[in-house]
Amino acid sequence: MxxxxxxxxxxxxxxxxxxxxxxxxxxxxxxxxxxxxxxxxxxxxxxxxxxxxxxxxxxxxxxxxxxxxxxxxxxxxxxxxxxxxxxxxxxxxAFVKVSASKSMDVLYEKEVLDIYKIFEVGNKTTGYQEFLFDFLYSTGVRLAEIINLNIYDFDFENRVITVIGKGNKERIVIYNELLENTMLSYLKARQAVMKFHRKSHSYFLIDFNTGDRLKSAKVYNEIVRVGNIVHRRIHPHMLRHSFATHLLENGCDLRYIQELLGHSSVSTTQIYTKVQLKQKQNTILKFHPRK
Missing domain, CATH: 1.10.150 (DNA polymerase; domain 1)
Known part of the structure; x- marks a missing residue:
């Protein structure tokens, strides 16, 4: 359509x-x-x-x-x-009532680790689902940004990606060695699919059934399917929120997170401090004997 x-x-x-x-x-x-x-x-x-x-x-x-x-x-x-x-x-x-203060849903670190353990078993998810989940969580990029990535946006030697964000603003995103391993496997599969379908374009994400550029709806649905396996409502932007929140919880400077996310103002990034506090409150309510 x-x-x-x-x-x-x-x-x-x-x-x-x-x-x-x-x-x-x-x-x-x-x-x-x-x-x-x-x-x-x-x-x-x-x-x-x-x-x-x-x-x-x-x-x-x-x-x-x-x-x-x-x-x-x-x-x-x-x-x-x-x-x-x-x-x-x-x-x-249509009338849709929204919260007075914007809230965001994120995954706990343990939830993310549990999902990676499911990936290791390898019988409930596809390799592509695992790669998309890992990429979005490891980089914090937006759905529209990953869809628009080209092969030439990657510096594979230094594990760096040039991302074009909102307002056509360019930023640098760094990825880790673990993602590099799954990415190399994806790139080999991508090359084989492109050759089979006789395609020649530079889009990073492709549809393995056609060799064409992958649609954002497909990425969205694959992440939702990962969530269904663990009975959790998960979507791509939730992984971006989780990426930022977990960095903050582990001591990363707020301004560095701002750069990684591509926020024009640190005040936008500060919402994650509220999310961090909310998560701590939820943890206490969940595990403390005197709730």
Missing amino acids: EDSPLLMKYRDYLFSRQLSVGTIDNNISIIERELFAKIVKIEITKFEYRKILSDMRNRLSKNTMYTYVNIIKRFYNFLIDFKLFNGENLFLS
Whole structure:
């Protein structure tokens, strides 16, 4: 559905507003996953509209749902404004209550270690799922950023990646030796798949079934499947939050975390100090005998 004429026109419109490639890809991916994958035609019934919202409520946090609904709402506004759709934008009436103070869900370090132990057993997850999980948790990159990575963005000798983040800002991300080992295995598989499908592009992540660039929805779904194995709701951005929180808990300087995440202001990064405190409170409530 990504090749839909309406989505292609909307992509061009977002480009005209000078949004970053990552932001545009994320918007298109959400519309494709949360709307187009569930409807037959763009003019939806009230029943379909309520079903879409109900499905979101069952899967997503309130803040994520709020973001997704607004993205779909803006998409319909675009269609109506440019005379591409003469129906009603039902999403204008959607009301999603969000928390007054933004909270974020992260994994405990023990939860992450338990997931890596499952990977070692190797009979519940695929190698690609393990690689994607390891890459996102080890680097803290955003979903849109990993999708847009090219082979030439890597300095394999120094284990460094040049990442283009929000607002087309460039930053350096460093990865560890353990990730390097799984990455080398992935790159060998990537080369074989590209050769088999006779593809020649530089995108880092590829779909092993086609050799084409991997879609963000595919990455998202693979991480969700890892979470399903451990009965935990996990998504790519949660691994980014966990990456930052665990660095902070282990004594990393906040300003260095800011650089690694690509935040323009340290005040944005400071939210992880609140997450760290909340995690400690939850740990005490969970394990202390006098709760």
